[in-house]
Amino acid sequence: MKHFDYLRAEDTTAACEAGFGRGAAFIAGGTNLLDLMKLEVMAPDTLIDVTRLGLDKIEEEDGGLRIGATVTNSDLAADMRVRRDWPVLSRALLAGASGQLRNKATTGGNLLQRTRCPYFYDTDTPCNKRTPGEGCAALGGETRNHAILGTSEHCIALHPSDMAVALRALDAQIEVQSPEGKRRAYYMDNFYCLPGDTPHIETMLEPGDLITSVFLPAPKGDRQVYRKVRDRASYAFALVSVAAVIRMEEGKIAHAAIGFGGLAPQPWRDIEVDATLTGAKPSAALFDKAADILLQGAETHGGDDFKIPLARRLLPAVLEEATS
Amino acid sequence: MQITLTVNETDHTLDLDPRVTLLDALRNHLDLAGSRKGCDHGQCGACTVLVNGRRINSCLALAVMHEGDAITTVEGLSNGTLSPLQEAFIDHDGFQCGYCTPGQICSATAMLDELDAGWPSHVSASLDGPCELTEAELAERMSGNLCRCSCYPGINAAIRDARDRQA
Numbered sequence: 001m002k003h004f005d006y007l008r009a010e011d012t013t014a015a016c017e018a019g020f021g022r023g024a025a026f027i028a029g030g031t032n033l034l035d036l037m038k039l040e041v042m043a044p045d046t047l048i049d050v051t052r053l054g055l056d057k058i059e060e061e062d063g064g065l066r067i068g069a070t071v072t073n074s075d076l077a078a079d080m081r082v083r084r085d086w087p088v089l090s091r092a093l094l095a096g097a098s099g100q101l102r103n104k105a106t107t108g109g110n111l112l113q114r115t116r117c118p119y120f121y122d123t124d125t126p127c128n129k130r131t132p133g134e135g136c137a138a139l140g141g142e143t144r145n146h147a148i149l150g151t152s153e154h155c156i157a158l159h160p161s162d163m164a165v166a167l168r169a170l171d172a173q174i175e176v177q178s179p180e181g182k183r184r185a186y187y188m189d190n191f192y193c194l195p196g197d198t199p200h201i202e203t204m205l206e207p208g209d210l211i212t213s214v215f216l217p218a219p220k221g222d223r224q225v226y227r228k229v230r231d232r233a234s235y236a237f238a239l240v241s242v243a244a245v246i247r248m249e250e251g252k253i254a255h256a257a258i259g260f261g262g263l264a265p266q267p268w269r270d271i272e273v274d275a276t277l278t279g280a281k282p283s284a285a286l287f288d289k290a291a292d293i294l295l296q297g298a299e300t301h302g303g304d305d306f307k308i309p310l311a312r313r314l315l316p317a318v319l320e321e322a323t324s
Numbered sequence: 325m326q327i328t329l330t331v332n333e334t335d336h337t338l339d340l341d342p343r344v345t346l347l348d349a350l351r352n353h354l355d356l357a358g359s360r361k362g363c364d365h366g367q368c369g370a371c372t373v374l375v376n377g378r379r380i381n382s383c384l385a386l387a388v389m390h391e392g393d394a395i396t397t398v399e400g401l402s403n404g405t406l407s408p409l410q411e412a413f414i415d416h417d418g419f420q421c422g423y424c425t426p427g428q429i430c431s432a433t434a435m436l437d438e439l440d441a442g443w444p445s446h447v448s449a450s451l452d453g454p455c456e457l458t459e460a461e462l463a464e465r466m467s468g469n470l471c472r473c474s475c476y477p478g479i480n481a482a483i484r485d486a487r488d489r490q491a
Contacts, residue, residue, distance in 0.1 A: 001343045003341075003343065004342060004343070005342070006325065006342035006386070006388050027386075027389070030384060030385060030386065030389070031366055031381070031384045034345070034384050034385070034386065035365050035366060035384060038364065038365070047342070047386075049388075049389055051389060074378070074438075074443070077443075077444075078441070078442075078443045078444070083444070083451040083452070084451075087451055090444070090451055091446075091451075094444065094445055094446040094448075095446050097468075098369070098467055098468025099379060099431070099434075099435060099438065099465060099466075099467075099468050100366070100369060100372055100379050100380050100381045100431065100468045101366060101381065101384075101468065103375075103378040103379060103380050104380050104381070104384065104385065233463070233464075233467075234446065234463065234464050234467035235467040235468060
């Protein structure tokens, strides 16, 4: 691990100001960052500890919940309000990582976790995300766990989060504080950037921007399902996952918001899929059509060819469960 | 930098490089070698310790970030006598080489508390709790601790027995 200076921020203003400095990085749970620092994939000059800023509370607001950025994945999954009204979020969190990691990993950190592309981790191979312009070893390499939607010729890395997939289906908003002291919010739909020719830029965050909270609006659907398919029964990243938030009225789908993991460089959602389902009567034909729409334009790379038939089966199975 | 770590209810003032992980601080600076370094990447669970009663991977934690926290290692679980889980691991041969055992015991200690707190798991049919410690629940809740000797039958029997002794 390369040397760094450690700074314990006293408040969010001081954190943002320090975070604006060149080579600065925030640390909360550290479960991903420290791993990457050990491998020198990331080598910040200054680490700013944001775990003592009082951002560890979950509070009710406007019929929803305001979740502090350093609320741990364990506490969020176990919160009685989340378990009752946003169960897809508890389910997604519980499907991720291990008990030990969930006790450390935070809400903000989970959103910002880096890809698990093996070439991003292996500093002996080229990676445009790690070193812009270097090339992509995944293309033509081992691609079992890569993205098939939203990729570019420069990067096919996946966003690995389960939590963020549920948050996208729940229309969550991410609140950010800037070094100038201003607060702004992003919908999940607008927070992440597609790789294009700048795969090293993953979100809308600018230097010094600190995620302070995530706002979970009142649930728009009471039928919530998270299903994750992976290589092991536990403690493995998703090959494909689906988060469904559905409300039924008079036998028809009145609200549909479907998030997808394991398919794209960001927690994925396709407004055409949601629009196709909304207002329709559930049927096998409808669910197949939704899968067709989701996967139009999907590009696989050999090792991940299986993701198309897998997603084609998983989405209808989840929709069947959520609408029946 | 100078920090004070509270380990097994004792304060220790240490002068540490900020790069030192909690695991390395325990093993190399405090001679508490019970916590083990397996993968050093949070995948095997051999380094599991309790921080404020919660289980974490001490290899993925910086020592300097844990000033003021109550840290408990496997050495701190036995206060003159072995804890019920430690007894049960002996009774049920919950180990072969023993390398993963301190992590298994620390992890199981906190896992049983999580169960008592009504935390659901990935395999729980309902999120409402409480959960029975079925084989599936046990396997899921302990999936962050690997045993290369594959002593899982003994480990699971030990955890189950300790749970029964608590009840």
